[in-house]
Amino acid sequence: MxxxxxxxxxxxxxxxxxxxxxxxxxxxxxxxxxxxxxxxxxxxxxxxxxxxxxxxxxxxxxxxxxxxxxxxxxxxxxxxxxxxxxxxxxxxxxxxxxxxxxxxxxxxxxxxxxxxxxxxxxxxxxxxxxxxxxxxxxxxxxxxxxxxxxxxxxxxxxxxxxxxxxxxxxxxxxxxxxxxVNCDLYAPRPQVVSEMRPRFAEPGEHLFVHLSNFRPVKRVLDVVEVFARVAKTLPARLMLIGDGPDRSAAEHLALQHGIQDRIHFLGKQDNVHDLLPLADLMLMPSQMESFGLAALEAMACGVPAIATRVGGVPELIDHGTNGMLFKIGDVAAMAEAAIALLNDPVRLQKMSQAARRTAQENFCxxxxxxxxxxxxxxxxxxxx
The missing domain is CATH 3.40.50.2000 (Glycogen Phosphorylase B;)
Known part of the structure; x- marks a missing residue:
């Protein structure tokens, strides 16, 4: 055609x-x-x-x-x-x-x-x-x-x-x-992780990722709030991929929490498929998502998403199986869930495998x- x-x-x-x-x-x-x-x-x-x-x-x-x-x-x-x-x-x-x-x-x-x-x-x-x-x-x-x-x-x-x-x-x-999602391009990539992850996190540190256009509907400030709570409990860092109107507000909030040195503001990136597999968890606390493409791309890489129960997201994420779903704005519950997952490597690994399997079986x-x-x-x- x-x-x-x-x-x-x-x-x-x-x-x-x-x-x-x-x-x-x-x-x-x-x-x-x-x-x-x-x-x-x-x-x-x-x-x-x-x-x-x-x-x-x-x-x-x-x-x-x-x-x-x-x-x-x-x-x-x-x-x-x-x-x-x-x-x-x-x-x-x-x-x-x-x-x-x-x-x-x-x-x-x-x-x-x-x-x-x-x-x-x-x-x-x-x-x-x-x-x-x-x-x-x-x-x-x-x-x-x-x-x-x-x-x-x-x-x-x-x-x-x-x-x-x-x-x-x-x-x-x-x-x-x-x-x-292209499940061959967006996939767990151990070699890439071993080469690139040290740029963003030290050994023993957990790594979060968020990917969006930084518009208010994506609630990037909630991403920072969730991460601030996690960073008080566990050694962790955050990659923020993208840019948009809420970037400066997110930077200011990071300064207020004193975590600016733990957040990588990466701006717009062409190699998203190389960056997503580096993370342990994705944060997607959006006000609305008609589907949740960023979460799907992360899931294909074996990275479960902590997201909001809005729009079409429940058609992608099965709470407790291949990711976690919460109410809009409930940053405390999201942070608590993230900490619990990171403290339970076996459960996190099972969720990671389920996330990858969901992408392969339904969305490739x-x-x-x-x-x-x-x-x-x-x-x-x-x-x-």
Whole structure:
């Protein structure tokens, strides 16, 4: 197939999933065209069967804000026409689904004269496009319209599917295709651990990790609070991977607790698959997670997550078996659980093995990518 993919190319879950999906599809022989404002950060530019098409919005002085959604629709149509794309797959509804709808209509209207063809598009819902931004009165009608006019809609968890139907009154098909991980790339890596872990923790010290875009919904300050409680009891260090608006507040809180020398603020990293296996536990105390991709990537590396019981996270983490779930903001209970686990190496090892097994049996690319391929074909068959 020839597939156009649009996403936000920055550091965030929807962009990561879209990029990894494109990489996996290309590896399976499909021709993938990324149509985005900049090259997605997980692309190296050396991948086979992957092409990048930049979207540039006009900065004409008349426009107070560059009309990116219109520029995107135009570029989608251009790429689809020039490369004879079979379909578009857009990630995050706002504004990508509406831009794809315009591109689809442009292709169909243009091809009436020359060669009649259709350009179906699929919208994948990722979370805040539904639970936060999409519910804003300024965006709700257009978000609903884009979803309803999509030729196919997928959601990354059953929770998000149900939330979408409830919030937008949508009763049409929403296919649940959960997030995935490359279980060969994200895996326990003893050699890497022996080489790299000494950079972040001394022998005898425990190592925590948190990975996010540091937005308020990720509750990075709770990560620091949990770690501060653990560090009073056990020798431990923390890797914070990512960046965003709450970084400075997290740094200030670390100073207040006097643990700034025990926290590694690593910023945005391309080698996440090398860093996650170094840790003993992941901390993911989010306000909301429609799935919990960071936790899945850690679990594939054999690192259990201490997380919050929100959104789609319980579809991934079975409390007490492959990780731990707590109420939002209950940093005391999270810290207590972390200390208990680290003081019980046998239980921690069993949980680590269960976490890896969960990823392998349910969420590896070899299981999820064929679901996307089958769904693409269904959409194409009913839109011929």
């Amino acid at each position: 020839k597939i156009g993919i649009t996403c936000y190319p920055t550091y965030g879950g929807s962009g990561v999933v879209a990029t990894e999906l494109g990489i996996e599809l290309a590896a399976r022989g499909h021709q993938v065209h990324f149509i985005t404002s900049s090259q997605p950060f997980r692309l190296t530019g050396r991948e086979t069967n992957i092409h990048f098409h930049e979207v540039s919005a006009s900065t004409y002085p008349l426009f107070e804000y560059p009309p990116y959604d219109l520029a995107l629709a135009t570029r989608m149509a251009e790429v689809a026409d020039f490369y004879s794309l079979d379909l578009l797959h857009v990630h995050y509804a706002i504004p990508h689904s509406v831009s794809a709808l315009l591109a689809s209509q442009m292709i169909e209207a243009h091809s009436i004269v020359e060669r009649r063809r259709r350009l179906p598009f699929i919208t994948t819902l990722h979370g805040t496009d539904i639970t936060l931004v999409g519910l804003d009165p300024s965006y709700l009608p257009i978000t609903r319209f884009g979803i309803e006019r999509s030729h196919g809609v997928t959601a990354i968890s059953s929770h998000l599917r149900d939330r979408t139907r409830e919030a937008f009154g949508i009763d049409s098909e929403i296919e649940v295709i959960r997030n995935f 690319t070899t299981r999820i990518i064929p679901l996307y391929e089958a769904y693409y074909q269904r959409v194409l068959d009913r839109n011929q």
